[in-house]
Amino acid sequence: MGLLHTAPPGSGRRPSYARGEMDAVTLTVVRDEMEAEMLCGLLRSNGIECTYRKSNTAAAISAESGGFAMAGPTEVLVHEPDLDAARRLLERR
Numbered sequence: 762m763g764l765l766h767t768a769p770p771g772s773g774r775r776p777s778y779a780r781g782e783m784d785a786v787t788l789t790v791v792r793d794e795m796e797a798e799m800l801c802g803l804l805r806s807n808g809i810e811c812t813y814r815k816s817n818t819a820a821a822i823s824a825e826s827g828g829f830a831m832a833g834p835t836e837v838l839v840h841e842p843d844l845d846a847a848r849r850l851l852e853r854r
Contacts (some may be wrong), residue, residue, distance in 0.1 A: 764800070777787075781795070784841065785812070785835045785837055785838040785839065785840060785841070786838065786839060786840075786841045786844055788804075788811075788837045788838065788839050788844065788848065788851070789836075789837050789851065790816060790834050790835065790836050790837070791834075791835050791837060792832075792834070792835070793832045793833060793835055794813065794815075794832075794835050795812035796827075796835070797835040797836075797837050800813075800837050800851075801813060801837065802845050803850060803854070804839065804847055804850060805835075805848055807846075809839055809843045809846060809847050809850070810822075810839065810840055810843070811837060811838065811839050812837075812838050813835050813836060813837045813838060814835065814836050814838065815833060815834070815835055815836075816833070816834035816835065816836055
């Protein structure tokens with residue numbers, strides 16, 4: 762699988778793959794970037810590529826604050842074929 766590239770914050774575009782045309786899917790929404798990074802660490806340690814981005818609401822708040830806000834709803838994204846395995850990991854957490 763190709764690497765997951767994030768779209769610019771607040772662009773409304775979904776991340777895309779470096780190779781292939783499949784879209785990433787939202788696994789869950791967490792409170793902030795710190796929680797998203799911890800969850801992605803768990804997923805990566807189990808062989809699941811992961812990235813995250815601000816939700817539309819959080820992106821708007823971040824834009825208003827000069828782009829430096831870490832707090833706010835953050836979407837955790839995985840490759841679509843990994844979604845079921847990622848959900849099973851969340852259930853065990």
